[in-house]
Structures are given as C-alpha cells and as structure tokens.
Amino acid sequence: MGCGSGFSSSLYQLSGFDVPIAPAAPVFALVDVNNFYVSCERAFDPRLARVPVVVLSNNDGCAVARSNEVKALGIKMGAPWFKLKDLAQQHGIIALSSNYTLYGDMSNRVVMVLKQFSPDIEVYSIDESFLHVETITHLHGNAKAMGHAMRSRVRTWTGLPVCAGFGSTKTLAKFANHLAKKNAVFDGVCDLTNMTNEERNGWMTKVAVGEVWGVGRRIAARLETMNVLTVLDLLQADIKSLRQQFGVVMERTVSELRGTSCLELEEITPDKQQIMASRSFGSMLTNKQQIGEAVAWHVATAAEKLRAQASVAGAVYVFVQTNRFREQDAQYNGGLVVPLPDVSDDTRTLTTAALIGLNRIYRTGYSYKKCGVMLMELEQKANRQETLFDNPRHREQSTKIMEVLDHINQNWGRGTVRTAAAGFTQQWAMRSQNRTPRYTTNWLELPVAR
C-alpha cells in the first residue's frame, strides 16, 4: 500500500544503556507565502499595501492572485478580469499583469531562508515548501516557536508574509497551514501535533471537506451527497468503502488525516516527463505564418527547459485552438503528435517537427486563440540510444550550438537568439499591459529609493 510509519531516517540516538530508542515521530511543516504574487508586488511598492490588488494571469485574462481586500469583495480565483472591471473601478482595485521573473526569483529567496532551518525540504510549488522538522523543533523550543522564527526571518529577509502549519503527515501539515491562514487566533502558525484530540476535532468540524488536500471539486460534491461534509466527517468515514468508490488516492488521504504518513518528502525534484509551452494570443489569429511563429517560439521555450534537465525528446505534440468562449464562432481543436526519427534536444530539429505538425492540423476559415507544444517521450540525454544513421559530429555541433544559444538567452533575455521561424513581429504576443519592473533580476529595473 505504501503506507507505513513514513520514517526512514538513520538518525538513532543512543540512550545511556546503548539501547536504540525509537526515533521521534515524523513532523512535517508546510510553509507558504500568503497571496504570493500580490505579496511579491507589495514587497517592492509600498503604495500597494492595504489597498485591493489583483495579479492577472498571462494575457491579463483572469485574476490569479488576490489581496485579502479583494477576496473580501467576493472576487473568486480565476475570475475573468474583463467581467470585473466595473467592480474594480468602484473599489479602486489595482490590477497588475503577472511578472513571473520577479515571482520566480522571490520564490528562490524564500527557499534559501527556509533551508537554513531544515535542509530536509521539498519545494512543492512556487510558494509552498514542506520540511521535515522532528529533529530540529527543539532547537527553537517547540514547533510553534520554530514557525514564528521562520515567519519573522522570511519577512525580514524577503519582505514576504508566510504562514506555517505543522502535522504528523503532509496532509495534516497542509490542514494546519490552512487553519493558520484563516484564523487570526493562530497568528500565522498552527501546530496540530501539540493539540488535544478534542481541540483538533473542533477545528476539523469547522472546515469543509473540500479544503482537504487531494479532495477537489468533483470528489467534494460526491462526498457531500454521502453526508461527508467536514474534514472530521472524512477522517471518521469508512476507509474501505471510500477506497472502493474513489480509489487509492482517497484511501491515502484519509490515512494521512488519521496520522499515518503515506506521502514522503520528495527532496529531489524528478525530471519532467513532459514539457509544455503554450499561450493564448493577444488577439485572434487566422494566418498560418503567424501561428507558426508562435509555435516556433514555444518550441524554443520548451526546448530550453528540456536541455536544462539534460533530457531529449522522442516526439513533439503541437496543437491549435479556437476561442471556446465565443460560441457563435466555428470551433476547432487540432493536435498532432509528431514522432522524431531520432531523439533530440535541438531547438531547430524540434521546431521543424512542430511546424510539420502545424501544417497538418491547420485549417483555414477559423479564428485561432491559442497554440502550444508539448515535448514528449523524454529521456536522459546520457542514456540516449545510438541509431543507425548516427552522425557523432553533427551531434556534437548541435550540442555546442545549443549551449551557446542558452547562454546568450540566459544573459540577455529569452529570444535574443532565435530561429527565423519564431519571427520578428510577434503578432501573437500576449497582452501584459501593467507589468511591474523585474526589480530583482534586471539591472535596468532595480527599485529606486526616494
């Protein structure tokens, strides 16, 4: 089943009698940044403090991060921005385009601070990390004190507000973090491992089952019909019948809620099995040439990531889509997997394949809204099989050229050197009307203190 104590550390302490005593039960911490993108923006612009702020998705499409003031107005995650403009005007909401360069850099800074607390860390997402802490909380007194120490150090060093949750499993740590975020009484830190059962159950009764990590909208709705409404209801439900109805993932979730650790810390980020790059266009496109330029650009983006993890791809998937929200328009979604005769990480080879695919799926008479590529059948470049028509000299050359390309683009910005296929006009470019400066990664955009 994969469920066990979840503890495999070799750190045994010896007692005075040289008898190994059981290692401390695992304690996971989950630390995440509140309203991450908004907080990044606020860290560099004090005028954004205490006013309603949203950060929009690519293409300025949806609200993907909201300040508390905006959440209080009832604006939902993912709400289409154009529908909110009136409301925004009324309440003076400031809307910013997303600035992923900034967020990525800030994310790294947070992780650097957290690593000082525990090297046993899994960077789970751009704004969340899990840590193993059972062997270190005593250095701070207890878990709660450690949580506050993390909070204050991250705040001081990065300007970002974080919350911390502690639990004996990852799912419980997530839940603790949720409590810390939503209930002022915790002051940003919640330790479930140091709570009576009554107290814990009290909190579990207050939170809806859909908030549990691993329980999404669909499953929450099904659970509700079974009268499983709260976190506690789920914890106390019959695990066997849940497994039958929902599968092994649900079984693990319930075990984790009950304190049996099934999910380990993943400290080593595994290589991606597929790499995707896609964008909606800033406006609708009909012209194959222009769409081709966008496809070529996305190939370059994906290929750069591919080389960064030292992999090669065996196939390229390319797709185009019309605007599904315009019901009056003729709709078409085309996609095609183009197998490569030989695995490759060369942007030029991958581009050729993608454009062959585009040629096959493109239909005239439609207005297109989006295109993208996915690199598939990835494997480590080092494990690559020799093929019949191998030409070692070509391969060496290709590797060198790609190295130079990546080097230049890293230093001078993506797309500084690109294939001709990616074009120069960028008719497809997304809207990003209100992007803040790349304060931390570009000399020309450093914040200025006045």
Add this chain to the structure above:
DNA sequence: TCTGGGGTCCTAGGACCC
C-alpha cells in the same frame, strides 16, 4: 475587445501474448 498555463497520478479497457 475581453476567459491562464503548467504538471502528476490513477484507472479502466483494449490489444496482444502465451
């Protein structure tokens, strides 16, 4: 005018093999 962009895991069912 206008609606994001990535990923993973699991399961069921079909093809195929012996």
Add this chain to the structure above:
DNA sequence: TCTGGGGTCCTAGGACCC
C-alpha cells in the same frame, strides 16, 4: 458438449495540484 485465463503494455480520460 460447448467458447480459458493470466500477465503486460499502452492509451485515453478523469481526477487532482498550484
């Protein structure tokens, strides 16, 4: 009289995450 059964691999689709 009567139509096996088990194993593996692959794919598509569904669910979840941020």
